[in-house]
Amino acid sequence: MTARVLVVDDVPANVKLLEARLSAEYFDVVTAMNGREALAICERAECDLVLLDVMMPDMDGFEVCRRLKSNPATHHIPVVMVTALDQPSDKVRGLEAGADDFLTKPIPELALIARVRSLARLKMVTDELRMRVLTSHEIGIESPEREAVADTGRGGRVLIVDDRPASYERIAAMLAKEHEVEVEAEPNQALFHAADGNYDLLIVSLGLESFDALRLCSQVRSLDRTRNLPILAITEPDNNSRMLRGLEIGVNDFLIRPIDKNELLARARSQVRKRRYTERLRDNVQMSIEMAITDALTGLFNRRYMESHLGTLIEQAAARGKPLSGLLIDIDYFKAINDSHGHDAGDDVLRDFALRIKRSIRGIDLACRYGGEEFVIVMPETDMAVAAMVAERLRRRIAAEPFAIAQGARQIPVTISIGIAGLRGKDDTAAGLLKRADQALYRAKRDGRNRVVPDAA
Numbered sequence: 001m002t003a004r005v006l007v008v009d010d011v012p013a014n015v016k017l018l019e020a021r022l023s024a025e026y027f028d029v030v031t032a033m034n035g036r037e038a039l040a041i042c043e044r045a046e047c048d049l050v051l052l053d054v055m056m057p058d059m060d061g062f063e064v065c066r067r068l069k070s071n072p073a074t075h076h077i078p079v080v081m082v083t084a085l086d087q088p089s090d091k092v093r094g095l096e097a098g099a100d101d102f103l104t105k106p107i108p109e110l111a112l113i114a115r116v117r118s119l120a121r122l123k124m125v126t127d128e129l130r131m132r133v134l135t136s137h138e139i140g141i142e143s144p145e146r147e148a149v150a151d152t153g154r155g156g157r158v159l160i161v162d163d164r165p166a167s168y169e170r171i172a173a174m175l176a177k178e179h180e181v182e183v184e185a186e187p188n189q190a191l192f193h194a195a196d197g198n199y200d201l202l203i204v205s206l207g208l209e210s211f212d213a214l215r216l217c218s219q220v221r222s223l224d225r226t227r228n229l230p231i232l233a234i235t236e237p238d239n240n241s242r243m244l245r246g247l248e249i250g251v252n253d254f255l256i257r258p259i260d261k262n263e264l265l266a267r268a269r270s271q272v273r274k275r276r277y278t279e280r281l282r283d284n285v286q287m288s289i290e291m292a293i294t295d296a297l298t299g300l301f302n303r304r305y306m307e308s309h310l311g312t313l314i315e316q317a318a319a320r321g322k323p324l325s326g327l328l329i330d331i332d333y334f335k336a337i338n339d340s341h342g343h344d345a346g347d348d349v350l351r352d353f354a355l356r357i358k359r360s361i362r363g364i365d366l367a368c369r370y371g372g373e374e375f376v377i378v379m380p381e382t383d384m385a386v387a388a389m390v391a392e393r394l395r396r397r398i399a400a401e402p403f404a405i406a407q408g409a410r411q412i413p414v415t416i417s418i419g420i421a422g423l424r425g426k427d428d429t430a431a432g433l434l435k436r437a438d439q440a441l442y443r444a445k446r447d448g449r450n451r452v453v454p455d456a457a
Contacts, residue, residue: 003027005048006031006050007051008033008034010053018082034056035067039067047077048124049119049123050079052080053083054081054090055084065081065094073145079099080102081094081102088263111243118252148276153271155179158199158272160175162205163209168185171264174264174265175265178268178269179201187211187216190211195226200276201271202229202232204231206246213233214242229275231252234257253267295368297351298350303369310430311429314428318423326376326420327378327390327418327419327420328370328434328437329394330417331349331350331416332417333449341405345405348406349414352403357375357377357394361377388420392452395415395416418452419441421433421455436455440453440455
């Protein structure tokens with residue numbers, strides 16, 4: 001894995017040692033001798049992860065970490081604090097400053113490399129989401145960065161998997177003041193519980209008596225619904241091999257017994273914050289995708305999506321020897337509605353009409369706003385006769401129920417004209433189908449509107 005690691009330490013020998021260790025594992029290494037230099041490098045997005053010494057002149061590591069995590073431009077960069085300090089209070093102070101981990105010197109080489117690899121993997125996933133969110137921001141979707149910086153990490157939903165009552169009761173009591181906590185004492189049920197619960201954090205005891213805890217962690221990572229759920233594993237001292245294996249299979253963080261309450265709370269808050277941030281990123285990406293393929297006014301798919309998707313539907317129908325029909329719909333005298341009642345009334349009609357279309361078609365049908373007051377419905381596995389029945393039913397429903405405008409203060413009658421075309425063999429195209437439907441629609445309007453006209457084969 002190639003990642004750029006920033007090593008920050010004011011002692012040249014320490015910098016050289018870490019640089020040599022990381023370079024041997026094919027990481028790119030950049031260095032800084034003080035906090036201000038480190039902040040500038042991170043601000044320029046020139047690193048993927050920071051190994052940060054605590055004891056430095058002018059600005060200590062705690063302050064550097066706080067500044068990184070409070071800056072929307074750098075808060076997503078993982079920080080591992082490296083120090084000779086070994087008191088629980090020091091570790092908690094680092095975690096509360098926003099550090100992703102706190103390693104005590106001398107650092108076992110395997111532990112260092114495993115932790116760097118694990119955090120670098122997570123950073124790559126986050127970077128991919130952030131890159132996609134840049135497009136979302138350009139089309140007006142609010143970036144989640146500032147919200148993420150302000151998040152306290154409290155109020156999460158936490159599931160504890162532990163089969164020893166004395167252990168899980170103590171952990172649950174520690175977390176209860178800040179989070180909503182549930183316990184699963186049957187490890188063989190834990191995966192199903194986690195998948196159904198929409199949790200922000202999974203805490204797993206590696207000392208399960210009746211189940212392989214690392215296998216459970218691996219299963220959580222392999223299941224779609226829990227793949228992005230943070231895992232905090234609790235282990236006994238000197239169980240380094242299990243810890244390293246856990247990092248390899250996707251455990252996010254570890255807590256070593258005996259459990260310090262403040263450290264547990266700090267690590268839980270950190271994981272909940274990360275979970276919320278990545279979920280906000282995913283929501284933004286999903287929203288940008290939806291905005292790219294849907295019509296903002298009606299909520300139906302837009303013309304661009306229809307034109308790209310229709311070809312696929314036609315290919316599938318032709319390959320399977322199945323029928324496919326398309327309806328091209330025009331709202332009659334729509335310009336008169338805008339001229340007489342205003343464009344707001346026209347928008348009311350378009351929105352209501354889209355809702356009526358959705359209620360009139362099946363889940364497999366494709367409904368789109370083609371442009372202006374024209375709409376397209378593509379009906380897979382539907383021949384012309386059935387399509388004509390559906391079109392006529394829709395036409396009658398539209399004509400029978402006036403449309404409410406001006407927030408329901410008035411109602412106006414609306415009618416529609418529909419042209420229908422069906423798939424003509426394996427060589428037919430989307431353009432040909434739409435052209436025939438358009439010609440049928442033209443005849444419907446020429447012959448008086450408020451009618452359904454099929455394509456004349």
